[in-house]
Amino acid sequence: MCTSFLAFKSNNFCVTGRSLDYNHPDKYNFKQYPVGHLFKSVLNNGVEWKSTHGIFTIDSVVQDVDYPIPFEGMNSAGISISGNLANASYPDKNPGPTISTDDMVNWVLSQAGTIEEAQELLCTVNIDSKWQYHYIVFDKTGNSLVVEYENKSAVAHQNKTKVLTNNPNLNYHLENQNNFANLRNWFPGAILPDSGDQFHGQGMFGMPGDWMSTSRFTRATIMLNYSVNNDFIQNNADAIFVARKILDSVSLIKGIDLGSKPDGKPIYTQIQIVKDLLNSVVYTCIYDDASWEKHVIKWE
DSSP, rough: EEEEEEETTTTTEEEEEEEESSOOEEEEEEEEEOOOOOOOOOSSSHHHHHOOOOOOEEEEEOOTTTSSSSEEEETTTEEEEEEEEOOOOOOOOSOOOOOOHHHHHHHHHTTTTTTTHHHHHHHHHHHHHHOOEEEEEEEETTTTEEEEETTTEEEEEETTTTOOOOOSSSSHHHHHGGGGGTOOOOOTTTOOGGGGSOOOOOOOTOOOOOOSSHHHHHHHHHHOOOOOHOOOOHHHHHHHHHHHHHHHHHHOOOOOOOSSSSSSSEEEEEEEEEEEETTTTEEEETTTTTTOEEEEOOOO
């Protein structure tokens, strides 16, 4: 399970947030590749390409896989991509080459200088993989693209919510938002903290609080709307701080979700990632470690 989003205000801040939830305790690597780096598909099918942009990726070191899997990253052109698990039926008759989902982050970031180029790369490629994903792409000017794979075809959405979680597809999440159209950040007759009575915290009364993908989508969308659009985020530092708080609101602690049986492996948020697309800085926080690691990227 994953939650990805963008907090943006033109010429002020462009900050992404992303969580990764899984039931295997993986490790995570950080890699940087320069312009001109030669990539080869993990399928070993002869497909290769050179990078036209510098890229920085966050890779998952999965047990029983011979190589780290990049699932998140950004490039020197200010393009960001996140791969989130979701049902997918991949194309196999597109005009482009065939790659794995394990190649996709490198494939897009190494070649896309604009969100339109990212869309073309995602929509014309063929995919051979046991993993199923949909992808959200951001650029440093605040655009958001979601690409999903249905009936062996790519479906692209310009995503104004700037949020993506997991199943169902994006259209379902957007329609589900109508169920919360009456939420507001104030409540008539609300009991206030300085009233001397018991404070109830009635702003956003009725917002879902579980960790289903629909609930996480709703929480992240509403929190972004009421912080960015109401000018409670004034600058880049504010955006980074709020992105971390939103990630906390959609993150799972160990023990809260054991999957399908009472003695199952805990599904929990293994890593939180915040990316500053304007200043090329990535912040990461691993479960069991309260500190954030800062990666300042110097593009070669």
